[in-house]
Each structure stands twice: as structure tokens, then as C-alpha cells.
Amino acid sequence: MIELLLPEPVACAEAFADVADEPCFPGEERLVDRAVPARRQEFVTARRCAREALARLGFPPAPILPGPRREPRWPAGVAGSITHCRGYRAAAVARVAHAAGVGIDAEPHGPLPEGVAASISAAGEPEMLRGLRRADASTHWDRLLFSAKESIYKAWFPLTRRELEFEDARLTIDPATRTFVGHVTADGGDPGLKTLHGRYLVTGGLVVTAVLVPGR
Secondary structure (H helix, E strand, O other), X not given: OHHHHOOOOOEEEEEOOOOOOOOOOOOOHHXXXXXXXXXXXXXXXXXXXXXXXXXXXXXXXXXXXXXXXXXXXXXXXXXXXXXXXXXXXEEEEEEOOOEEEEEXXXXXXXXXXXXXXXXXXXXOHHXXXXXXXXXOOOOOHHHHHXXXXXXXXXXXXXXXXXXXXXXXXEEEEEOOOOEEEXXXXXXXXXXXXXXXXXXXXXXXXXXXXXXXXXOO
């Protein structure tokens, strides 16, 4: 599913269920040694997906440790992203010659909790969401907005090492093409990161989004 949103140079892997009692990969045990069983299992599955994706680029299995903001630390020359939610885990990676940044996110296709949409919206987005709902009430556009901004952050942060608040990215969503554009108002130090393009899919009870920053 996630591969439908990203071009072929990006390697993807996904899973819709965990393998019961699958152990942590050696070197990653401490990352979830205090986690509840469900959280531990989704971590194990998502990291397995990441190694499967890396294997498609020719990388041998290795621990994937977190950076200072708990972002995955990829092998040199690789950009990538991991996501997991109820019933879905996925990873996408690419060599930086093909993609300077990759961001993916998956969410259950349901409305956001009360008040959350207002807290994540930038100027003009509430009006956009109202228009989208009038045209298609079957899609939870607020959840899509949230997911798209998560994907933007995951692509943006590794390239800038700077925080990005939800209101720092103003989105336009095109349901005809199932694409979105994020206009970033925060200073990332690179004019090429001011406008980020993504694609989305709503299927099987999930909202899945992906952002790709082209290779430099």
C-alpha cells in the first residue's frame, strides 16, 4: 500500500499484523525494555519492516537506533521513515541521491478528538477542511491533515535538525489527485524545503500519507 505513494527508487515494506512473540533484533532490546507488550510488538514489527526495506537497497541487517528526537538513524547515504498505528506498520527508505528526505505516516481513518483539529491548523486550513467536508463527507479530512503534517515533519526534521510545529506548515489538499502541498513558514535554512509535496491514500480503515524531498 505505501509503495503506491512513493516512486520506484524508494524501497518500502509493510505489515498489517505482528508475529506473536517475535523477539527484538539484537541491539534494540533496551529501546523497549520498559514498554507494554503491545507497544513492544509494534516496535519490533516496524523495525523489521525497516530492515526489509533496507535489504532491498542492499544493506545487511543491523540495529536501527534512535536519534535525539527518537527519529530512526539510518545508514550513511540513506533517508527514510517509519510509521505504525493500529493494524499497520511500514517503512520507506531511499538512497539520498534519489530522495534527500522521506516522510510517511499512517493513522486510523476516524475523526480527531475534540479540539485537536483546531490546535494543529494553520491559517486558512479550517476553511479548507469545511470545503472538503462539503464535497466529501465520507473522508475524515482532519485526520488526513494531521497525518500529512506528520509526514512533512518526518521528511523535514532530519534535513534541518529543527523543530516544526503543526501551525508551521500550511497545507492545500487536492482530492482529485490525492495529493497535498505543505507550505512551510518556519526557517529550515534551505529554500528548497519551503514547499513539500505529498500523496495520500484512504483505504482499509487507514489514512496513509507520504512526502518525498527529491535528491540533491
